[in-house]
Amino acid sequence: MQLTNAARRTLAALAALALLLGCLPALAEIKPLSLEEVAQAPAEQYYTSDTHYEDPSLTVDIGEGRIHETNYVYAVIKIADPSQIRTAMAYKYNSSRTVPGETMATANNAVLAINADYHNYYDYGYLVRQGVEYRMRPRKEWDVLMIDQHGDLHVIIEPTKKKVEDWHAANPDLTVVNSFNFGPVIKIDGEWRRMHQDTVQNFFQIAGAKQYARMAVCQLDTLTYLIVSCESVLDENSSGMTLKEFEECLQEVEGKLDGYEIKLAYNIDGGGSTTMVFHNKKINSLTNPKVRDLSDILYFVSIYSE
Numbered sequence: 186m187q188l189t190n191a192a193r194r195t196l197a198a199l200a201a202l203a204l205l206l207g208c209l210p211a212l213a214e215i216k217p218l219s220l221e222e223v224a225q226a227p228a229e230q231y232y233t234s235d236t237h238y239e240d241p242s243l244t245v246d247i248g249e250g251r252i253h254e255t256n257y258v259y260a261v262i263k264i265a266d267p268s269q270i271r272t273a274m275a276y277k278y279n280s281s282r283t284v285p286g287e288t289m290a291t292a293n294n295a296v297l298a299i300n301a302d303y304h305n306y307y308d309y310g311y312l313v314r315q316g317v318e319y320r321m322r323p324r325k326e327w328d329v330l331m332i333d334q335h336g337d338l339h340v341i342i343e344p345t346k347k348k349v350e351d352w353h354a355a356n357p358d359l360t361v362v363n364s365f366n367f368g369p370v371i372k373i374d375g376e377w378r379r380m381h382q383d384t385v386q387n388f389f390q391i392a393g394a395k396q397y398a399r400m401a402v403c404q405l406d407t408l409t410y411l412i413v414s415c416e417s418v419l420d421e422n423s424s425g426m427t428l429k430e431f432e433e434c435l436q437e438v439e440g441k442l443d444g445y446e447i448k449l450a451y452n453i454d455g456g457g458s459t460t461m462v463f464h465n466k467k468i469n470s471l472t473n474p475k476v477r478d479l480s481d482i483l484y485f486v487s488i489y490s491e
Contacts, residue, residue: 213491215242218268220316220362224486226294231487232464238296242489243269245297247463252437253430255396255423257415258461258469259438260297261445262485264408267336269488272301272314272363274481281305283478286460287467290484298484299400299412300460302365302453305480310366311341311349314481318361323349326386328368330402330451333359338404338449340370343386363483365453367391371401371432372450380428388428391455396425398470399455401435402483405445410485413438414461414469421472428452453483 218224231240236247242265249258264270273293276282283305290298304312304319311329312320323329323344331339331352339359341348353359369385371378382388391397398417405411415434416423426434431452439447457477461469462484470476 213241213489215265215489217266218271218486218488220268224294224488225490227296227487228491235464238464240487240489242266243296243485243487245463245485247468248438248441250437250441252434253424253426255415255426255430255434256420257413257434257438259411259413260461260463261405261442262297262410262412264336264485266488267334267362267408269486270332270336270363270410270483271486272481272483274304274314275479278314278319279305283480285476286462286479286482287465289479289482290462291465293482293484293486295462295482295484295486296464297412298460298462298482299402299414300454300458300479301481301483302367303458303480304366307366311344311364312366313361313364316360316362321346321349323366326390327366328370328386328451330365330368330453331361332363334362335359336408338402338451340373340449340451342368342370342373365451365483367451367453369428369452370450371435371452372403372447375446375448377432377436380432385428391428391452393428396427396430397456398459398473399426399428399431400453400459400461401431401450402453403435403447403450405442405447409445411438411442411445411447412461414459416470417456417459417473419473419475420470
């Protein structure tokens with residue numbers, strides 16, 4: 186059968202189109218990470234300002250304020266997949282090695298990172314990192330924060346081994362991916378706790394009545410989080426905050442959030458460890474001369490590739 190000139194031209198055009206499509210790069214995608222993977226570095230174009238990052242898988246907004254004669258910084262983070270909230274150690278479990286927070290954030294291609302709970306400083310607690318359980322020695326003084334495979338935050342107040350085991354038995358469909366031992370829990374089930382020595386087991390251990398730099402990890406909604414850090418008396422023009430004042434700081438930040446309420450708030454390691462890194466630079470407590478290297482971080486990554 187002989188083709189007409191028009192048919193030949195149509196076939197030639199289709200062949201050329203197929204060749205062109207074959208040369209095009211793969212379509213952009215959001216690809217979840219395994220627990221062991223390191224994320225790709227985020228593209229610079231998505232840092233649209235010193236306070237904002239946005240790609241199809243991750244949004245970070247940075248804000249600031251002042252209360253109780255102390256400056257604070259906060260970040261609202263929205264992720265597309267639970268694998269984007271992760272932890273990293275400076276070296277390996279049981280190592281005494283510490284490094285600057287910026288170094289760990291950069292090495293793990295974090296868009297935003299904060300100090301974790303300095304896990305190599307203590308030998309107790311219920312400790313899980315990136316799905317690996319390292320310890321099952323909880324202590325009542327140190328509330329436990331757990332992040333499950335869906336990216337949801339859970340807490341156990343005044344934990345014991347039995348309480349942790351009971352939590353697992355009551356939640357057979359949930360897997361703890363990361364856990365932290367510090368506290369106290371500041372807000373749970375939408376209710377603010379009273380930050381007082383009669384209600385907080387580790388009130389004296391973390392100098393709850395004194396004015397220090399402090400850090401909180403909060404959940405606002407599904408895959409939506411809030412990080413808040415306040416300065417200390419070592420920073421210029423700041424006094425630091427007691428636990429009660431820090432709770433009031435969180436309440437003030439909550440009032441600034443558009444349509445969000447803090448569902449759960451957890452106080453994590455503070456003092457000289459208090460570190461928040463955005464775009465590979467520390468953005469909190471910039472005038473504090475006593476900055477501590479870290480043993481671990483909690484961080485957020487992009488999983489968007491073009």
